[in-house]
Amino acid sequence: MDNIQVFMRIRPLSEDEFKRDRSAESAVHVLADNTVSIPSQRSENFVFDFVGREDSTQEDVFDAIGRRAVERCIQGYNGTIFAYGQTGSGKTFTMQGARDEFTGPDDELRGLIPRCFEHLFHRIAEEEARTAGRVKYLCRASYIEIYNETIYDLLDPMTRTCAVREDIKRGVFVDGVTEETVQDPTEAYDVFVRGTTNRHVSATSMNRESSRSHSVLMLVIQSLTQMDTGLTEIREARFNLVDLAGSERQKLANTSGMRLKEAANINKSLSTLGNVINSLVDISNGKSRHVNYRDSKLTFLLRDSLGGNSVTFIIANVSPAMCNDAETASTLRFAQRAKMIRNKAVVNQDMHGNVPQLQAEIQRLKAQLAQLKGPQSAGGLSPNGTLRSPCFGEMPLPPVSASGLDAAAASAPTAHQEHRTTQYLLILAMRKLRETERQKARYAETILELRNTINRHRRQLHQQKMVLKLKAAEVAAMRRNAPLAYVATAENAALREEITALQSALSAQPDYSDLLIENLQMREDLEYYAENAAAHDGELPKKSDAVQALEALVISAAFSTDFQGAFPIIPDDNVYLGLEEKIKQSQHHINDLELQRDKLEFQINSIEEDWQYVNDGARRLADAATDAARAEIAETTMDSIVGDQARDTWQAIASVFTQRL
Numbered sequence: 006m007d008n009i010q011v012f013m014r015i016r017p018l019s020e021d022e023f024k025r026d027r028s029a030e031s032a033v034h035v036l037a038d039n040t041v042s043i044p045s046q047r048s049e050n051f052v053f054d055f056v057g058r059e060d061s062t063q064e065d066v067f068d069a070i071g072r073r074a075v076e077r078c079i080q081g082y083n084g085t086i087f088a089y090g091q092t093g094s095g096k097t098f099t100m101q102g103a104r105d106e107f108t109g110p111d112d113e114l115r116g117l118i119p120r121c122f123e124h125l126f127h128r129i130a131e132e133e134a135r136t137a138g139r140v141k142y143l144c145r146a147s148y149i150e151i152y153n154e155t156i157y158d159l160l161d162p163m164t165r166t167c168a169v170r171e172d173i174k175r176g177v178f179v180d181g182v183t184e185e186t187v188q189d190p191t192e193a194y195d196v197f198v199r200g201t202t203n204r205h206v207s208a209t210s211m212n213r214e215s216s217r218s219h220s221v222l223m224l225v226i227q228s229l230t231q232m233d234t235g236l237t238e239i240r241e242a243r244f245n246l247v248d249l250a251g252s253e254r255q256k257l258a259n260t261s262g263m264r265l266k267e268a269a270n271i272n273k274s275l276s277t278l279g280n281v282i283n284s285l286v287d288i289s290n291g292k293s294r295h296v297n298y299r300d301s302k303l304t305f306l307l308r309d310s311l312g313g314n315s316v317t318f319i320i321a322n323v324s325p326a327m328c329n330d331a332e333t334a335s336t337l338r339f340a341q342r343a344k345m346i347r348n349k350a351v352v353n354q355d356m357h358g359n360v361p362q363l364q365a366e367i368q369r370l371k372a373q374l375a376q377l378k379g380p381q382s383a384g385g386l387s388p389n390g391t392l393r394s395p396c397f398g399e400m401p402l403p404p405v406s407a408s409g410l411d412a413a414a415a416s417a418p419t420a421h422q423e424h425r426t427t428q429y430l431l432i433l434a435m436r437k438l439r440e441t442e443r444q445k446a447r448y449a450e451t452i453l454e455l456r457n458t459i460n461r462h463r464r465q466l467h468q469q470k471m472v473l474k475l476k477a478a479e480v481a482a483m484r485r486n487a488p489l490a491y492v493a494t495a496e497n498a499a500l501r502e503e504i505t506a507l508q509s510a511l512s513a514q515p516d517y518s519d520l521l522i523e524n525l526q527m528r529e530d531l532e533y534y535a536e537n538a539a540a541h542d543g544e545l546p547k548k549s550d551a552v553q554a555l556e557a558l559v560i561s562a563a564f565s566t567d568f569q570g571a572f573p574i575i576p577d578d579n580v581y582l583g584l585e586e587k588i589k590q591s592q593h594h595i596n597d598l599e600l601q602r603d604k605l606e607f608q609i610n611s612i613e614e615d616w617q618y619v620n621d622g623a624r625r626l627a628d629a630a631t632d633a634a635r636a637e638i639a640e641t642t643m644d645s646i647v648g649d650q651a652r653d654t655w656q657a658i659a660s661v662f663t664q665r666l
């Protein structure tokens with residue numbers, strides 16, 4: 006059992022970060038070659054297998070990680086390198102390098118991927134030469150992107166999306182993904198560049214950012230060794246180079262539509278990764294836990310890399326800036342936890358040969374078994390012709406022909422060598438048997454998990470139906486209460502009409518000032534007449550009497566009934582303002598009610614739509630005749646669903662139908 010190896014890499018401070026912090030002080034303090042802390046976050050000390058400082062070169066990182074990973078893959082072990090960290094922390098720089106193009110082995114800034122290609126093919130050439138051609142290597146490369154919980158084939162962007170599947174023979178694999186044979190670093194790098202270009206093109210045309218998706222470059226390294234017996238030993242290692250999406254949590258607030266779905270899926274896949282790691286850490290500490298690998302495409306696909314059959318390396322990339330110290334601390338905590346996971350890597354090997362060769366080998370082995378293993382040994386032949394194994398108890402042996410025994414006796418000088426071959430083949434058989442047992446246990450676990458999920462979703466479905474009913478009742482009640490809204494609207498309309506009438510009456514009324522002007526005019530006239538009255542005393546009334554009379558006339562005229570009828574009453578200003586305020590309040594109230602109604606209707610519609618998709622999809626799944634058709638229905642239905650609960654339910658239903666999704 007080997008722990009996952011964790012390497013931390015601090016990138017140099019960027020210009021923007023320097024401007025923002027106005028300081029070049031690093032948030033990360035390197036205390037020793039493998040120990041760091043973040044004082045501004047009052048963090049504990051973090052201990053890793055290797056700490057790459059700001060001035061670490063790409064060559065340093067390759068020497069610490071890439072070279073070791075390639076060596077293990079050449080021997081037949083699975084290997085994985087993950088680059089983890091917040092957006093902009095240097096994941097792509099570490100994995101790919103500074104440029105999108107491959108400028109050759111002299112480029113100092115090329116990353117782990119090109120360097121691994123170079124070392125891999127250099128070692129293959131060495132091994133083939135050392136064994137004088139008895140060992141031959143074959144490499145295949147594929148390249149995928151996981152975005153929004155969907156797998157895209159980056160080497161064939163025109164194809165539909167791919168599905169992750171599992172079977173006893175191949176383990177977990179991406180079904181239908183393009184695999185290209187590569188024979189040297191340039192061919193391998195060409196595959197990588199093509200995939201990267203397709204990723205950028207898709208990102209631009211589909212309006213998505215590469216920092217929001219995971220990319221996985223997968224190499225299958227097969228070695229074929231020709232044995233003296235005529236049999237061929239096949240070793241197969243899978244080497245995954247993974248550039249993860251930015252590890253910061255995506256904000257769901259003020260996000261909607263595709264962006265909301267995207268952010269929710271990134272959070273989901275990252276939190277699943279965190280949950281898987283937490284469960285594995287618990288298991289390493291002796292607790293019994295179920296690991297939910299199937300909760301995200303990434304963890305399911307890379308199941309072996311986390312707690313399984315793989316030599317795994319995690320590179321925790323961080324920024325040194327003070328403004329990123331919280332994210333940096335979070336990355337280091339994640340990496341610290343991941344370091345506790347224990348993997349069990351074994352060489353993946355198998356034997357192949359034609360039927361006569363295999364039959365001959367079996368005969369020879371049977372003979373050796375009969376000859377070399379006595380009934381006294383811990384594992385050996387019992388008198389009744391069965392093989393006692395320490396692991397499996399008594400197992401019946403295939404019949405041994407007399408000629409086989411004779412042949413074995415005749416070949417006594419090579420008995421020791423053949424005994425070793427027998428042991429070797431038996432170990433292989435045992436391993437296979439154990440692997441099958443483990444697989445069976447895993448299937449049983451998965452079935453149990455699915456049953457639990459289905460039951461949980463049944464309960465959720467029931468609850469959702471209840472919620473739906475309640476919401477429908479609420480809407481019905483709102484609709485019943487709608488007369489209130491109508492009353493308010495009618496009241497509002499009546500008030501508006503009243504105001505319009507008042508305004509038109511106001512404009513139709515002769516201006517009071519006109520009357521005053523007329524009054525003043527008349528006063529002037531009166532003064533004129535009064536001045537002349539002295540000359541004509543006795544003919545005209547006195548000036549003061551005339552003014553009084555005129556004023557009395559005006560006042561009495563202004564309040565006479567006839568006058569009131571001719572000029573509508575001007576409302577008081579306060580009444581007018583009060584009315585306007587009332588109208589405004591009614592309008593707000595109506596708007597609120599309408600908003601609430603729209604919101605509820607929208608929620609109900611999306612729930613109903615989701616369930617419609619789920620039901621339709623389930624019906625179509627039941628009718629679908631082939632696995633491929635079922636997988637397609639499962640994928641397209643999933644894309645159409647927005648709500649999380651409906652998605653979970655659909656995943657459970659779809660996986661029951663398709664069994665392997």
Ligand SMILES: Nc1ncnc2c1ncn2[C@@H]1O[C@H](COP(=O)(O)OP(=O)(O)OP(=O)(O)O)[C@@H](O)[C@H]1O
Pocket residue numbers: 015016017059090091092093094095096097098099103215216250251322
């Ligand atoms: N060790 C380093 N030395 C010099 N420059 C670096 C280093 N690491 C990262 N950079 C630079 O920092 C910037 C961000 O790096 P990069 O794109 O690799 O981040 P990332 O983590 O992959 O971001 P995303 O999640 O958005 O893909 C790039 O301009 C890159 O060239």
